[in-house]
Every structure is written in structure tokens, then in C-alpha cells.
Amino acid sequence: FTQKSLEGKKIIVTAGPTKEALDPIRFFSNHSSGKMGYAIAEAARRAGAEVTLVTGAALADLSGVTTVRVTTAREMYDEVVNRYPEADAVIKAAAVADYRPEHVSMRKIKKSDGAMTVTMVRNPDILKELGVRKKDQVLIGFAAETDHLDENARKKLETKHLDLLVANHASDSFGEDTNKVTFFFADGKEQTFEKMPKRQVAVRICDALADLFEMSEP
């Protein structure tokens, strides 16, 4: 398959889960493998873009891609927001933890016989912040949903000021090498794809990005 050019474009891709520590031994996280984000970074590089991958997944580094490893949502926030002014596009494939433990114990928490309660506080919503600070960057977000895919996707597209939202049914994607996605564009257009390898989904996303760049040119 051929791929549209992203020559000269600076693109930030995020991938993988974030991990939120409870104590030196334990953390809260999710099932994201990072495969989708890595596939996008690879496809964007092949299309000629200058790619920075900010990742919470420890997959093998991609050659020709600047890789920044992070652990927590707040670290990902700093790395992405600091690079944002110079970027032409951000593709947020990471599964960012929405909450983190309010207190991180410096020592391993000892078990007792009773139940244990952990208070969780909200993490910053990185993508929402990018939407607020948006100048002329193209913003692409992801939504892994188990219910009301369309409704939630449209809502997210609007509240986060995205140009494209890639929605997938969570059960069809986590950890797999394939993904079934629907594209929701800001102009109301919608495109549903068959289940396909993440490498191919990545190419479709990069092609859609190339189209969005073309449309936004004066």
C-alpha cells in the first residue's frame, strides 16, 4: 500500500499505559500494550515526519524516532506539553491513568487483616490541555470504550477540541496486534474500518493526518 507524505512535519505520538505508584513496590495501571502508538510512530516516520514518541510502554526503540520514556501521567504531561509549541500534530494513543493514589508511601505498605482503602485523585487530562493551548496543531485522540461508542466519541471530539478521534471497542484492541476502529472527524464525517493489523490502522491514521494538514493549509 502507498502512504501519503508527512515530509517536514513534526509529530508527537504518545503510547502505552502510565503507571501510578502506591509504594516502592506497587502501582496502578491498565492493559495498554503500546503497540498502536508504536505502529503510528513507525508509520509517521516512514511517511517522512520527524517523530517524537513519548511512551509508558517498554517496547523496543524504533530507529529514526526520538523516544522519551515516562512512567506517570504527570511525567507524560510535562514531556508532551513542553514540546507542544513546536509540534505540527499530536497523536495521543497512550492510555493515560485518570487517577493516581493521593499519597505515595516511601516504604512498602504492610498488609493487615482488614480491608484497605486508597484515595485516588485526578490526573491532568493531557489531551484536554492540548486542546485549550491549541494554535494550529492538528490533534488526534483515541477513545477505548466498552459502551456507547458513538455518543462518547462525538462528545470527546468536541470537549477536547480534536480534529480526529479514533474510537475502538476496548475488547477488540487491548494487547492485540489487530484493531477495529471508527474515525470521527470534527467536520462530522465518519469512517468505519474492518478489523485489521495495527500497522495498517497506523497507516490510515497517518493518511488522515496528511489530509488534515492539506485542508488546514492557507
Ligand code: C5P
Ligand atoms: O477521556 P478518555 O480518557 O477516554 O480520552 C482518551 C484520549 O484522551 C486518549 O487520546 C488519551 O491519550 C487522552 N487522555 C489524556 N490524558 C488523560 C486521559 C486521557 O491525554 N488524563
